Amino acid sequence: MTTVTTSSPARRAESGARPRTADAGTLFNRLCATCLTLFALIWLVPFVWALVTSLRPDGSITQHPTSLFAGGWSLHAYRYAWDNYPIGSWYLNSLVISGLSVVLTVVLCSMAAFALAYLRFRGRTAAMALVTAGLMLPSEALVLPQFIEYRSLHLLGTYWALVLPSAVAPVSVFVFHAFFRGIPRPLIEAARIDGASWWRVYATVAMPICRPAVATVGILTFITSWNAFLWPLLVLNQTKSQTVPVGLASLVSPSNIQYAEVMASSVLGFLPLVAVFLVFQRQIVQGVATTGIR
Structure with missing residues:
Protein backbone atom coordinates (compact mmCIF):
# COMPACT_ATOMS: atom_id res chain seq x y z
CA MET A 1 0.00 0.00 0.00
CA THR A 2 1.50 3.26 -1.11
CA THR A 3 0.94 6.48 0.83
CA VAL A 4 1.20 9.74 -1.05
CA THR A 5 2.15 12.74 1.09
CA THR A 6 1.32 16.16 -0.22
CA SER A 7 2.47 19.39 1.40
CA SER A 8 -0.02 22.13 1.97
CA PRO A 9 0.50 25.57 0.37
CA ALA A 10 0.95 27.13 3.81
CA ARG A 11 3.77 24.71 4.67
CA ARG A 12 5.50 25.32 1.34
CA ALA A 13 5.21 29.07 1.84
CA GLU A 14 6.67 28.74 5.34
CA SER A 15 9.62 26.67 4.14
CA GLY A 16 10.27 29.17 1.39
CA ALA A 17 10.08 32.15 3.72
CA ARG A 18 12.66 30.88 6.19
CA PRO A 19 15.69 31.01 3.81
CA ARG A 20 14.64 34.46 2.64
CA THR A 21 14.44 35.70 6.24
CA ALA A 22 17.83 34.17 7.05
CA ASP A 23 19.40 35.74 3.95
CA ALA A 24 17.93 39.12 4.84
CA GLY A 25 19.25 38.86 8.40
CA THR A 26 22.73 37.92 7.16
CA LEU A 27 22.74 40.80 4.67
CA PHE A 28 21.66 43.25 7.37
CA ASN A 29 24.40 42.02 9.74
CA ARG A 30 27.03 42.41 7.04
CA LEU A 31 25.79 45.90 6.23
CA CYS A 32 25.96 46.90 9.90
CA ALA A 33 29.46 45.44 10.22
CA THR A 34 30.61 47.33 7.11
CA CYS A 35 29.21 50.65 8.38
CA LEU A 36 30.76 50.07 11.80
CA THR A 37 34.15 49.33 10.24
CA LEU A 38 34.00 52.49 8.10
CA PHE A 39 33.07 54.69 11.07
CA ALA A 40 35.84 53.09 13.15
CA LEU A 41 38.39 53.84 10.44
CA ILE A 42 37.17 57.43 10.12
CA TRP A 43 37.59 57.96 13.87
CA LEU A 44 40.86 56.04 14.07
CA VAL A 45 42.73 57.86 11.29
CA PRO A 46 43.16 61.21 13.18
CA PHE A 47 44.29 59.35 16.30
CA VAL A 48 46.92 57.35 14.38
CA TRP A 49 48.05 60.46 12.49
CA ALA A 50 48.52 62.44 15.72
CA LEU A 51 50.39 59.55 17.33
CA VAL A 52 52.75 59.08 14.36
CA THR A 53 53.33 62.83 13.99
CA SER A 54 54.23 63.13 17.67
CA LEU A 55 56.99 60.57 17.16
CA ARG A 56 58.63 62.36 14.20
CA PRO A 57 61.12 65.29 14.22
CA ASP A 58 59.82 68.76 13.36
CA GLY A 59 62.13 69.14 10.37
CA SER A 60 60.93 65.88 8.87
CA ILE A 61 57.29 66.85 9.40
CA THR A 62 57.83 70.17 7.57
CA GLN A 63 59.71 68.62 4.64
CA HIS A 64 57.65 65.45 4.23
CA PRO A 65 54.27 66.02 5.89
CA THR A 66 52.57 63.03 4.24
CA SER A 67 55.35 60.49 4.83
CA LEU A 68 54.88 58.46 8.00
CA PHE A 69 58.40 57.04 8.24
CA ALA A 70 60.65 59.87 7.02
CA GLY A 71 63.18 61.00 9.62
CA GLY A 72 62.64 58.10 12.01
CA TRP A 73 60.67 57.92 15.24
CA SER A 74 61.65 59.06 18.74
CA LEU A 75 60.12 60.12 22.06
CA HIS A 76 61.88 63.49 22.10
CA ALA A 77 58.61 65.45 21.67
CA TYR A 78 57.07 63.76 24.71
CA ARG A 79 60.10 64.50 26.89
CA TYR A 80 60.23 68.09 25.66
CA ALA A 81 56.50 68.68 26.25
CA TRP A 82 56.58 67.17 29.74
CA ASP A 83 59.70 69.07 30.79
CA ASN A 84 58.79 72.50 29.36
CA TYR A 85 55.03 72.70 29.95
Missing part, protein backbone atom coordinates in the same frame (compact mmCIF):
# COMPACT_ATOMS: atom_id res chain seq x y z
CA PRO A 86 53.07 72.22 33.20
CA ILE A 87 51.22 69.20 31.83
CA GLY A 88 51.23 67.56 35.25
CA SER A 89 49.37 70.54 36.75
CA TRP A 90 46.93 70.51 33.85
CA TYR A 91 46.27 66.83 34.43
CA LEU A 92 45.69 67.39 38.14
CA ASN A 93 43.33 70.32 37.51
CA SER A 94 41.30 68.39 34.95
CA LEU A 95 41.16 65.34 37.20
CA VAL A 96 39.95 67.30 40.24
CA ILE A 97 37.40 69.30 38.25
CA SER A 98 36.07 66.24 36.42
CA GLY A 99 35.90 64.19 39.62
CA LEU A 100 33.98 66.86 41.52
CA SER A 101 31.66 67.34 38.56
CA VAL A 102 30.88 63.62 38.48
CA VAL A 103 30.08 63.46 42.20
CA LEU A 104 27.86 66.55 42.23
CA THR A 105 26.12 65.64 38.98
CA VAL A 106 25.25 62.12 40.13
CA VAL A 107 23.98 63.31 43.54
CA LEU A 108 22.02 66.39 42.46
CA CYS A 109 20.58 65.07 39.20
CA SER A 110 19.54 61.74 40.74
CA MET A 111 17.76 63.54 43.59
CA ALA A 112 15.97 65.85 41.16
CA ALA A 113 14.95 62.93 38.95
CA PHE A 114 13.71 60.92 41.94
CA ALA A 115 11.54 63.84 43.05
CA LEU A 116 10.10 64.27 39.55
CA ALA A 117 9.42 60.54 39.23
CA TYR A 118 7.76 59.76 42.58
CA LEU A 119 6.91 62.87 44.58
CA ARG A 120 3.74 64.85 44.03
CA PHE A 121 4.22 68.54 44.75
CA ARG A 122 2.98 71.87 43.46
CA GLY A 123 4.97 73.05 40.47
CA ARG A 124 6.12 69.57 39.44
CA THR A 125 4.95 70.06 35.84
CA ALA A 126 6.65 73.46 35.66
CA ALA A 127 9.90 71.97 37.01
CA MET A 128 9.78 69.23 34.37
CA ALA A 129 9.17 71.87 31.70
CA LEU A 130 12.21 73.85 32.89
CA VAL A 131 14.38 70.75 32.69
CA THR A 132 13.10 70.14 29.17
CA ALA A 133 13.83 73.74 28.22
CA GLY A 134 17.37 73.29 29.51
CA LEU A 135 17.95 70.66 26.81
CA MET A 136 17.13 73.19 24.11
CA LEU A 137 19.58 75.87 25.22
CA PRO A 138 23.12 75.65 23.82
CA SER A 139 25.86 76.00 26.39
CA GLU A 140 27.35 78.96 24.51
CA ALA A 141 24.17 80.99 25.15
CA LEU A 142 24.74 80.70 28.91
CA VAL A 143 28.35 81.85 28.92
CA LEU A 144 27.71 85.57 29.48
CA PRO A 145 25.04 85.19 32.23
CA GLN A 146 27.13 82.59 34.03
CA PHE A 147 30.24 84.76 33.81
CA ILE A 148 28.40 87.74 35.36
CA GLU A 149 26.90 85.49 38.03
CA TYR A 150 30.16 83.86 39.11
CA ARG A 151 32.01 87.18 38.97
CA SER A 152 29.50 88.61 41.43
CA LEU A 153 30.04 85.56 43.66
CA HIS A 154 33.85 86.01 43.45
CA LEU A 155 34.29 82.47 42.14
CA LEU A 156 36.24 83.26 38.97
CA GLY A 157 39.59 81.51 38.89
CA THR A 158 38.41 78.72 41.24
CA TYR A 159 37.42 75.12 40.65
CA TRP A 160 33.84 75.83 41.74
CA ALA A 161 33.26 78.07 38.73
CA LEU A 162 33.81 75.01 36.54
CA VAL A 163 32.17 72.38 38.72
CA LEU A 164 28.87 74.05 39.60
CA PRO A 165 27.62 74.74 36.03
CA SER A 166 28.20 71.13 34.97
CA ALA A 167 26.52 69.72 38.09
CA VAL A 168 23.03 70.65 36.89
CA ALA A 169 22.83 68.83 33.56
CA PRO A 170 19.28 68.37 32.17
CA VAL A 171 20.29 65.29 30.18
CA SER A 172 21.52 63.59 33.36
CA VAL A 173 18.17 64.33 35.02
CA PHE A 174 16.39 62.66 32.12
CA VAL A 175 18.64 59.60 32.29
CA PHE A 176 17.90 59.08 35.99
CA HIS A 177 14.22 59.93 35.50
CA ALA A 178 13.84 57.29 32.78
CA PHE A 179 15.51 54.69 34.98
CA PHE A 180 13.47 55.54 38.10
CA ARG A 181 10.26 55.28 36.10
CA GLY A 182 11.33 51.78 35.10
CA ILE A 183 11.57 50.57 38.71
CA PRO A 184 8.47 48.53 39.66
CA ARG A 185 6.04 50.71 41.55
CA PRO A 186 5.11 47.95 44.07
CA LEU A 187 8.74 47.88 45.22
CA ILE A 188 8.61 51.57 46.15
CA GLU A 189 5.18 51.19 47.75
CA ALA A 190 6.36 48.22 49.82
CA ALA A 191 9.25 50.28 51.20
CA ARG A 192 6.83 53.10 52.05
CA ILE A 193 4.43 50.70 53.77
CA ASP A 194 7.30 49.40 55.90
CA GLY A 195 7.77 52.94 57.20
CA ALA A 196 10.74 54.05 55.06
CA SER A 197 10.96 57.77 54.39
CA TRP A 198 11.41 59.09 50.86
CA TRP A 199 15.06 59.79 51.62
CA ARG A 200 15.59 56.18 52.71
CA VAL A 201 13.75 54.88 49.65
CA TYR A 202 16.03 56.98 47.48
CA ALA A 203 19.26 55.99 49.24
CA THR A 204 18.64 52.28 49.97
CA VAL A 205 16.18 51.16 47.29
CA ALA A 206 16.38 53.32 44.16
CA MET A 207 20.06 54.21 43.95
CA PRO A 208 21.46 50.67 44.45
CA ILE A 209 19.22 49.47 41.61
CA CYS A 210 20.22 52.22 39.17
CA ARG A 211 23.95 51.49 39.12
CA PRO A 212 24.01 51.35 35.29
CA ALA A 213 22.51 54.84 35.15
CA VAL A 214 25.05 56.09 37.70
CA ALA A 215 27.89 54.63 35.63
CA THR A 216 26.56 56.15 32.40
CA VAL A 217 26.03 59.62 33.86
CA GLY A 218 29.37 59.54 35.67
CA ILE A 219 31.39 58.53 32.61
CA LEU A 220 29.67 60.94 30.23
CA THR A 221 30.03 63.78 32.76
CA PHE A 222 33.72 63.00 33.20
CA ILE A 223 34.33 63.06 29.44
CA THR A 224 32.32 66.25 28.93
CA SER A 225 34.05 68.04 31.79
CA TRP A 226 37.49 66.89 30.65
CA ASN A 227 36.89 68.14 27.08
CA ALA A 228 35.35 71.49 28.05
CA PHE A 229 37.23 74.39 26.47
CA LEU A 230 35.29 77.67 26.17
CA TRP A 231 34.13 78.07 29.77
CA PRO A 232 37.49 77.10 31.38
CA LEU A 233 39.24 79.46 28.95
CA LEU A 234 37.15 82.36 30.24
CA VAL A 235 37.21 81.47 33.92
CA LEU A 236 40.78 80.30 34.57
CA ASN A 237 43.35 83.05 34.09
CA GLN A 238 46.56 81.43 35.43
CA THR A 239 48.65 79.01 33.41
CA LYS A 240 49.07 76.39 36.14
CA SER A 241 45.37 76.43 36.99
CA GLN A 242 44.31 75.65 33.42
CA THR A 243 42.83 72.37 32.28
CA VAL A 244 44.28 70.08 29.64
CA PRO A 245 42.29 71.39 26.59
CA VAL A 246 43.00 75.05 27.46
CA GLY A 247 46.65 74.32 28.13
CA LEU A 248 47.04 72.49 24.84
CA ALA A 249 45.51 75.42 22.95
CA SER A 250 48.08 77.78 24.48
CA LEU A 251 50.91 75.71 22.97
CA VAL A 252 49.94 76.61 19.40
CA SER A 253 51.82 79.71 18.29
CA PRO A 254 50.96 81.26 14.91
CA SER A 255 54.59 82.28 14.30
CA ASN A 256 56.34 79.00 15.17
CA ILE A 257 54.31 75.82 15.34
CA GLN A 258 56.18 72.85 16.79
CA TYR A 259 54.06 70.08 15.33
CA ALA A 260 55.64 67.17 17.17
CA GLU A 261 55.36 68.82 20.60
CA VAL A 262 51.76 69.89 19.98
CA MET A 263 50.78 66.41 18.82
CA ALA A 264 52.60 64.81 21.74
CA SER A 265 50.71 67.05 24.18
CA SER A 266 47.45 66.23 22.43
CA VAL A 267 48.11 62.50 22.71
CA LEU A 268 48.87 62.90 26.41
CA GLY A 269 45.63 64.88 26.75
CA PHE A 270 43.22 62.36 25.26
CA LEU A 271 44.87 59.16 26.52
CA PRO A 272 42.94 59.33 29.86
CA LEU A 273 39.65 59.52 27.96
CA VAL A 274 40.57 56.49 25.87
CA ALA A 275 41.51 54.60 29.03
CA VAL A 276 38.24 55.55 30.77
CA PHE A 277 36.17 54.45 27.79
CA LEU A 278 38.01 51.14 27.36
CA VAL A 279 37.63 50.30 31.05
CA PHE A 280 33.98 51.33 31.41
CA GLN A 281 32.56 50.70 27.93
CA ARG A 282 30.45 47.79 29.18
CA GLN A 283 28.86 50.01 31.84
CA ILE A 284 28.14 52.68 29.22
CA VAL A 285 26.36 50.23 26.91
CA GLN A 286 24.48 48.64 29.78
CA GLY A 287 23.38 51.97 31.18
CA VAL A 288 22.19 53.27 27.80
CA ALA A 289 20.28 50.05 27.10
CA THR A 290 18.69 49.97 30.56
CA THR A 291 17.62 53.59 30.75
CA GLY A 292 16.00 53.44 27.34
CA ILE A 293 17.84 56.35 25.69
CA ARG A 294 17.02 56.75 22.02
